[in-house]
Amino acid sequence: MPLVSMNAFLPQAKSEGFAVGQFNMNNLEFVQAIIEAGKEEQSPLIFGASEGAIRYMGLSNVVALAKVAAEESGLPVALHLDHGSSFEMVMKCIQAGFSSVMFDGSHYPFEENIRLTKKVVEAAHAVGVSVEGELGTIGGVEDDLEVADEDAMIADPDEAIRFWEETQVDALAIAVGTAHGMYQGEPQIRYDVIEKVSKQVDAPIVLHGGSGVPDESIKKAISLGVGKINVNTENQVASSKVIRQLLSEQPDLIDPRKYLGPAREAIKEVVKAKMRLFGSSNKAVKS
Helix, strand or coil: CCCCCHHHCHHHHHHHCCCEEEEECCCHHHHHHHHHHHHHHCCCEEEEEEHHHHHHHCHHHHHHHHHHHHHHHCCCEEEEEEEECCHHHHHHHHHHCCCEEEECCCCCCHHHHHHHHHHHHHHHHCCCCEEEEEECECEEEECCEEECHHHCECCCHHHHHHHHHHHCCCEEEECCCCEECCCCCCCCCCHHHHHHHHHHCCCCEEECCCCCCCHHHHHHHHHCCEEEEEECHHHHHHHHHHHHHHHHHCCCCCCHHHHHHHHHHHHHHHHHHHHHHHCCCCCCCCC
């Protein structure tokens, strides 16, 4: 089926108490692994494309790969701009064929974040594209984003509620103690913030930095209203581990298919496990 907005499945996720995974595209093998996992689990899914990945792969290639994967799978699949840094970048992605966008205005003052996010929502909703907004500052490193632990800032729940009321974003990312990348210790998630905000807004809460979060923490967050969870680093770690091992064991190996293929399988297994953990398996509604 064609690419869909996140509104094709996120309202169902919130009402039924499961979450849909956003799995980032980094190259062809990531796309193939993610969509194969979705097919085997019969799960809706979100392809995430960061600005760094778009520069690396090319905007047209990103859209083409996602479209082909969605059409051949028959699954509800959204192509989502991850951490869009500007209104111009968001519009560029919408015009190219993205079905969903994130505008990350979290580094702006609160009122400016609201103003800019509303502008994005108005333009995106006019053409049926879903929007994710962000409040608070999520620590860690992802692509071009690097936020030191001391600069990470938990979202104020009252501000988050007002932010949603004024912007009407379709998904609300709030900083609750998770971080981009892998964790050195166990993340201290502010479940109270998730619960308070989720009870007052219609949109599902988004958990960024889903890689490496303990399963029980994920389940608890979903039970309190998290409906979208972002995973990228775990897939990168799994694929890189396989490639390193194969090249170490076979120094003369030069055919990329012989190491990228097994790496693709490793990614698929991670994604399948996440879909089961998130509760999205067998939730794909086909048209």
